[in-house]
Amino acid sequence: MNIELSDITRKFGRNTAVDEVTLDVGPGVLGLLGPNGAGKTSLLRMLATILSPSSGQLTLLGRDPRNPADRREIRRRLGYLPQNLGYYPSFTVVEFIEYFALLKEMPPHLVTKAVAAAVEKVDLGSKAKAKLRTLSGGMLRRVGIAQAIVNEPELLLFDEPTAGLDPEQRVAFRALMRDFGQTATVVVSTHLVEDVGAACSEVALMSNGKIVFRGTPAELTARGEAGQGVGDAPLERGYSAILAAARSAS
C-alpha cells in the first residue's frame, strides 16, 4: 500500500477538518469527492506532507513522514498539485518545472530530459520558452500538472486539477491520470463527478471530515439508482444520495 491512514484526525482550533479517517490505497486512481469544506484539501495536504495530523497514524510509500529522513524520501517520490498554485511570473515554463524538479532533488543529469518529457505530456511544447505571465489560466494549470509529474512520482496528488482546462484538455488529462495509475497511486480531489467516472478506478466520498463512501464508480452509480439522489447523471445521483444519507445520519 502506498497510502495507509489509520484514524487520522486534523483539527484547526475547534474545527475538525478531517475526522478519524482510515484509508489504505494502492496503485490506481482514487477520486476524492465531497462538498466544499468536507476536508478533501486538508486530507490531501496531509498526504503531501505539508500538514501534520493532529492524531492518528500516517504511512506514505511505506515510510513515516514524521521522521525527517523518511519525509525527505517521500517528497522525492511525490508529485503534488495544490488547489491554488502560485507562479513566478518571470519564469518560463521550462524554468518553473525545472525549479521544482531540483527542489524535489532529482539527480541533476536527469532533470533536463525529465522536464522536456513533462512539458510534452501536458502538450505545452510550443510554449516551453514562454514566460508564465503570458499564459492563460488553463495553460498555467497544465504547467502545474507538469511540475507534479516531472519526477515520475509514485504518489501523485491533484487538488482540483481540471479547473480551467477546456474539454479537450480534460480528456487528455484523464488519460494521463489513467496512465500514471498503472504504476503509481494517484489521488485526485475534484468537484467534477464526470472526471471521477472517466478516470478513477475507485472513489472516496467525504462529508464533514469523514469518508462516508468508498467503492468503484459503478458502485457509486448503483447507489444513485437505488436511493433518492438528485442529479442529471447517474454518478451525480449516487453522490447526492450518499451525501443525503450521511447528513441525515449525523
Next chain:
Amino acid sequence: MTMTPPDDVDLDRVWTNVAAEVWRRHPGRLERTATRFLRSPGLARALLTTPSLFLPWLIATTVFLAVGALAQASAGQPLVWLIAPAVAAVGVAYAYGPGIDPAWELSCSCAVSYRMVLLTRAVAVFAVNAVLGLAASAATVGTTASAHAAQLTFAWLIPMTAVCALALAVAVATRSASTGAAAGVAAWIIVVLGWSAASSPPGATGVSLTAAVTDPGLYLPYLAVAACCAAIVGYATRPQRGMQ
C-alpha cells in the same frame, strides 16, 4: 525520395531528447558557484529566487545607503549606521514566506526543506546587506561623524544582527513578511531614540543618535535578543508544526 525511419526508432524519445537540448537552461556563474557552495542545485536555485536579492531590491538598498553616506559626509549625521540595520531587517523579513513566495505551499512539499531555504536566504540577505553597509560606512571614513569609524563600522553589525533576527522571528511567527519588517524597523527606531534620550546628560541641548550603536553596554543585550529570536525561528519552523 521519401525517407522513412527504421521501425525500431522511438520517435517520441528522439523528439524529447531534441527538445531537452533546445530548451536546456544554462545556469549562470553565480548559480554554479552557489550550487558548489551549498552542494544542492535546488537550494542554489531557491537562493537565486530570493525577492530581496533581486536587482531592483539591491539597487534600492544601495541607493538608500548611498544617500545615507552622502548625508553623513555632508551634514555629519551618522545615518548609515542607523539606516543599515533597518534596511537589512526589511530584506531579511522579505526573504521567504507564505506571502512572499508565490509557490510557497508547493515548495513545502519538496525534498529541499522549507527551513533550509529560509536559513539560506536569510543568511544571504544579511551578508549582502552587511557588505553594502560596510561599503557605505567605509565611504564616510574621514568625515566628522566618523571620528570613531573603526568602532562604528563594525559595531552596527551587532545591532543589525539583533534587528534582523527580530524581523525574521516575527515574520515567521505571524507568517507575514510585512509584520516582520514593521516589527524590526519599529524596534530599531524605539531603541535608537530611547537610548539616545536615556544617555543624554540632563540639560544637554542635543542628543547623540549613535548611542544605540556606540554603547558597548548594549552589545550583550543585542546578542541575547538575536539568540532568543533565532530560537523562536527554530521553534516556529519545527517540522511538527506542519511537517515543513
